[in-house]
Amino acid sequence: MTTKIANIMPAHIELDSGFERHLLAQLGARLRDARLSRGVAARSLARQLGVSRTTLNAVEVGRASVTMGTYLRVMSALGLAADLVLLATGVSNPPNALGEHTGEPPDLHRRQDLRSLALHQEAVKVLRGHPERAQRALQVLARWEGSADPHSQPLREEWRRIITGRLWKLAVEESEQGRQLRQASPLGFVLDDSVRSEILRRYSRASLNEPRAA
Secondary structure (H helix, E strand, C coil): CCCCCECCCCCCCCCCCHHHHHHHHHHHHHHHHHHHHCCCCHHHHHHHHCECHHHHHHHHCCCCCCCHHHHHHHHHHCCCHHHHHHHHCCCCCCECCCCCECCCCCCHHHHHHHHHHHHHHHHHHHHHHCHHHHHHHHHHHHHHCCCCCHHHHHHHHHHHHHHHHCCHHHHCCCCHHHHHHHHCCCHHHHCCHHHHHHHHHHHHHCCCCCCCCC
């Protein structure tokens, strides 16, 4: 039986937002790291998904021309589909403490801030116990140099200073600067996938009124 490989790519798409381009590049880098950490060859994964190596490469560098469905299929194949739980489970209208959907929009930005902060708090714990993992974050920064938005260069330089100087308090600082830093952070890559997924699940369910985990 011959596997049909999809080689047709959508027309080139440009994103106006540098932040959106950075997020896609960050997503692509994470997917590539996840594939490599699992020992899965690019050719093998492409064959499993029925896509070309060119398409898979476009996913791993965060190209906007790749369809959302393709990104989702790659994430599912790598066991990362839980990262979409905030969207896929209808978090825009979560139930209240009684399990009722009130129709009132939640403070999504606040929820995302809390989730990001929790991820970084856990990453800092890991780095304090296993300082050798900081090398992973530095490698991610090095890869981003070739594809990330030039406007985020100051943030990447600040992260390099934080990581090499082990200035972990800055990574979890509850300030506008801290929030901006966490939007362009490589620290998520030091976490095991299971730990990251558990934090994502916790903050998809948790009420904003509940105390945040230390």
